[in-house]
Amino acid sequence: MNTIKRYLRPEQIRELSLIVIIVIALLIFGTQINNYFSIRTFNRISASVMIITVLAVGQTLVVLTRNIDLSVGSIVGLTAYVAGDIISKNNDLDPLLLVLIAMGIGAGFGIVNGLLVAYGNIPAVIVTLGTLAIYRGLLVEISNAQSILVSNMPDWVGDLPRVNLLTIGDFELRVLVAIAIATVILFQLMLTYLPYGRRLYAIGSNPEAAHVAGLPARRIVFIAYILSGALAGLAGFMFLARFGTITVGAGVGLELQVVAAVVVGGVNIFGGTGTMIGAMLGSVLIGTLEQSLIRMNINEFWKDALLGLFILLAIVSDALILNRLRDLWTSDEMELRVDSEKTQAPVSIEHKETGHVAKP
Amino acid sequence: MLQNRDWSWLKTWEAFLALILVIVIIVNSQLSEFFFGTDNLINVFQLSIEKVIVAIIMTLIIINGEIDLSVASMMGFAASLFAWLFERGVAPELAILITMIVGVVIGLFNGVWVAYFGLPSLAVTLAGLVGYRGAARILLEDRSVGDFPAWFDSLGQPDWLGPFSAGIVVFAILFVIFAVILHYSAFGRYVYIIGNSRDAARYAGVRVRQVKMILFVLSATISSLAGLLIASRLGSVRANQAEGFELDIITIVLLGGVSIFGGRGTIIGVGLSILVVLNLRNGMGLANYGGNIQTSVVGTLLILSVLIPNMAQYLQRFEGFGRKQKLSPSSSSD
Amino acid sequence: MTDERKPILTINGMSKRFGATQALDKVSLTLYPGEVHALLGENGAGKSTLIKIMTGIYQPDEGQMLLDGKPIEIHNTAQAQSHGIAAIYQEPMIFPDLNVAENIFISHQGRGAIVNWGKMYRDAEDILAKLGVHIDVRRQARGLTLAAQQTVEIAKALSLKTRVLIMDEPTASLSAHEVAQLFRLVRNLRDQGVAILFISHRLEEVFEISDRITIFRDGQFVSSNLASDVTTQSAIHDMVGRDMESFFVKDKAKRGELLLSVRGLTKYGKFSDISFDVYHGEVLGFAGLVGAGRTDVALALFGIEPADEGQIIFDGEPITMTSPAQATDLGIAYVPEDRREHGLVLPMSIASNITLPILKKYLGRFGLVNYTAEHETAEAYRKRLSIRTNSVDVQANDLSGGNQQKVVLSKWLNTNPRLLILDEPTRGIDVGAKAEVHSIVNQLAQDGLGIILISSDLPEVLAMSDRVLVMREGQQMGIFEGDEIDQEVIMTAAMGQAEQTRMSS
């Protein structure tokens, strides 16, 4: 039991159960929808999930620190517009450069959010509620309420959603989907193996202790917002490629879907726990529902009601079951044990210089 | 609350809002000679009356240390439910009654999770925000239902009572009632106390759960009422009615000086904030700024409303310990 | 002897002002390697403020700090750590969602770019082993006992090559054997040449552990002497500014009618089979180590965490206690151990705190709160318990610990209780305030209240109680009376070597 406890944490049980739920949902849809288990379904769901997933990764960084970023929908709209505008005017621009520009613009908005939250000491909800509106207004202003049209962009932009990275038999992995998956893996590794990642957890887990422990809390939160902004920029680019036509209303309301995905994925809205894998699974569940219900005969109008129910279930199971598990995991068996003889020996305070981390 | 320190701080905040209000009004009157016309002044209220009605109860909820993100969805759901019943031939009076009862039930549902299961209201009402909107869509799908009886439509029109619509009358009544409740009744005191320290309240024998339950039921009921008022003002209902209103409502409340962490704020501040936001929007409308620009100006104001006191505090070199530090530095008296 | 050594850290003429409060006024302090240096002072004397300056949380208005004779400036905790200065607070500052090893190493900086988990676990185990304790370094810190949390903090300080270790009231919530364990660690560190600045309100501990004692009063330096040259009397004189008579005065109670009978009270996982009686006019002490379950019994009696089994007979009536509101109505009052979290609504005024439990009684016309009546009550208590404040409109936050405790007492006395449960009523308050609380308790017993006094301060329980109930790990070890009330007997019972439970009357 203890070994199990040691290597399988409650969070992972949470993620496993999410996978089970997704599988069950897929099976149910499979009986209801003809030809459901096909590459087309996979492509459809993955294409609709990829944008949310990238945003959820950024959102998770911020939420881990006990903050929130509600402005992502507006950042997506803005970066999609600006990127579209740039590529419309410079058809020869290198694709990679365009992506970098989009991410840079997103990061710029992240800087504003981060400065206000981390250094202006303003609650994140207030800052990002404000910038949600401000960035949208900015989009209307700079675009002069004009749209970006597919026809003005080079073909590769509109074709991008259909480009495969690799094809194995019938299975196709689209480039944009691969980017989303890579983002998840990259940031999951960051959370696990970079000191910065661990500090995100530390700050969300106990902000006061982080301050006392001398962690540069402000800088860490600031960087989380920049990363979230940059990822929203990436999502903005993906948005441009997927929908082609960008109006001033692009990305409205995305923030809610993203927060919902993150919450369903088991990231604690009050910081400290959660993983990128979980956030991705949350996005997948939401995307599966969205794209499958639309194909079902019952009714696409059930989508939001079901989604609301799933969010509630996620919260309730977190509170009622996961907390039990956590208690169980941290129960007495692994308590402090004092070795009374050894204590008599002098404690050496010398220790190895390099500590616990290795050079890469 | 009768606390010297709080009062002095809030007074300055309210003074700040009042100052902004005066400026906005002066600028507006320069923009249009019709600004001071009764029609315009009533319009200022009339067009957002449902939001400001809900802002009153949201004030109590946030002071209590909770939040209700689902208000706009409940408004939409109530209107949709009413329209759906009406569509099916239910008498409108009965449809209103059913809608309000369902509103109470929804409030109980929200409240149970928060008050009795101790779940975070942010998360619970986020689920509500998505879910109740979804329920509205199940009812109305993408139909637009209208052609309500004339008496119902007239509720929402400016000349229902004198020059006022029913919404304005409801707002005025609720504003006074809730101002008194919040600032002068035991319930209001509990709302503040719980917002400051839920545990201390419980240890003092305050029925914390009951208070939270009442607040969420009130929130759902008033939101349902507001949803019906929109239906009557517009004369038709769609499932997406009132979508996104929660942002405006919360903005108004926070701009009114209510702390997002609970425990602080006054109805008067929120009243001033309502006037500022509505007049500002009206003025920008008169100056031909689009809706998004208006919203971003309000958003800027929201951020400034916290940034300015923070800066002032910083300039006075009150160094806080961590973020938990409240605005006013405490000084020992012995 | 220590004077010949070179000081590690010297503080000269340090001042800090908060608004109208001069928290520190040109204080000085010298820390030598290998000494335990105690810092004493009443509540609000400025001890914590000095520590926060030393660790970079506050910036001083004037004054300087010399490390090894060289002036340094500390702007944040990370800088303090790099100078070898670390602090441990009364409430351990751990990260519940991180595991033990991470908690130890989280503040380490510049040691490579990638976390090597295996090595981190090994290093953490090494450090804990050196401390002679075993904690699973892979488990999450959530749910660790306070003592274990504190051990993690010490391990963390050790891992940071600490030369100056500051401990701000580290023993306030530790049990006696945990304190003993902590002191062993402290002595080991001292022998390694670490300078330890130790703050505590428990004088016995201070004399037990420290080599040197510095005393502040009202933000000013008063004295600094070798511990061997300081007596309890002189220390108190320096702290309070006057001599104090014995603190514990308890007049023998005239035991009145039976007020409360508890039989077989049980709460699964917390305590079981607790039985006792409380009479009017008597003080029933609850002794035991921290975590013995005393607070849980009190919470059950007050309806906050109702018991699962057992009988409560109050005033001859069997009752099922389900909520604090019900308890309050019955005339039971509970002064909780955590004053700041549970006792007071800190940002609210003293007056509204005092009237809170029976606010309903202050409603005037139309059910609205009668502010005049509320003020009169608050003023009355301000005089009666001599709460030191200019006005009852002041936030409870602005009062010192002792005065806050008096506000909590006022709040419950105002409900006109018949049974008063006091949970650690003098924890973290200074000797002067402590004496005042004791005399209030004494007076209340004289007035015929039944009082349950839960305290981990053994001398206090011994002196104040008519009878003492001892608990250990959720079990009732016995009720002691008269001559049986003896430090040794009680400690033995609390530590678990007592004979079978004895019930008295």
Add this chain to the structure above:
Amino acid sequence: QDDVVVAEPGQEVDMVLLPKFLGILVFDQAHEGALEAHEELENPGTLEFVGPGPGEGADAQIPFITSAVTQGVDAIMISNNGGEVVEPATIEALEAGIPVVSWDSPVTAEGETVFIAQVDFDETGQVMADMALKLLPDGGTMAILSATPDATNQNEWIEALQAVLADDPETYGDIELVDIVYGNDQSEDSYNEALGLIDQGVDLIMAPTTVGIAAAAKAVQDEGLCGEVLVSGLGLPAEMQGFVEDGCAQDFALWSFVDLGYLTYYTAYLLATDAIEGEVGETFEAGRMGVYTIEEDPTREDGKRVLMGPFSIFSPEDIDNWRVELDEE
């Protein structure tokens, strides 16, 4: 004819042009046309182009109407997106003596002075039916991807289309209208709705909105179903060209929104300067576009309209004739 009213240039009248949403290309084109007329008539007054952002509710146009009234403008030109919701507000404007000229999408007979109909609404139904017939000569299923459920013009066109299909089963009997969905004139919503239609297996998506038809074409393209699922409706040549070339969209129709804005402005200007009353039978000259008459609207009871027309049909066969030269822009 000598009773043709000709506008007298140079009079100062303040005008407001209110589109359904900002950020939709066709409305910008209408604005362009209005600006052209504004300059042509040397109006020293203002022409404001304001409106809600995409995705706002049915009532989002109301504040713009009321604030125009408060500003005391001389004419309001509105493309109604709120069904009857905006009616009380426009009636208030009419009562304040401000002519309300609806264009693109009418308000109601009581809530407007006159409606500038781009094409005959019944004709729109006919045109769409004919395009469908051309694309599905052997019959098949068709679904409509509309803008918002409250867009009066779209609703009327859809009704007209349904009427045509029902009235002539002989010709159209094999075309089955299976679903009507709404994309709210937002690319994302329209795209997702189009995907839903594709999954339903419809043969033809008919989108009487420029945003909808482009999103549908993109969805068909991304699904790799070009030519299998057909796309038709009302579209902008500039936007649709690429899709048509790839075979992902087929025939579509439109009229000139620039002209619509131009004609609307002329009508509103004449009303605001009291040159015409807005009564049936009044005839006026609208600059370069020629002479128009206010007539009873046969498609709406008690409605008055100025009919612009005509339709332009864009089909893949003669793409070389309408191919938009992007370089010109």
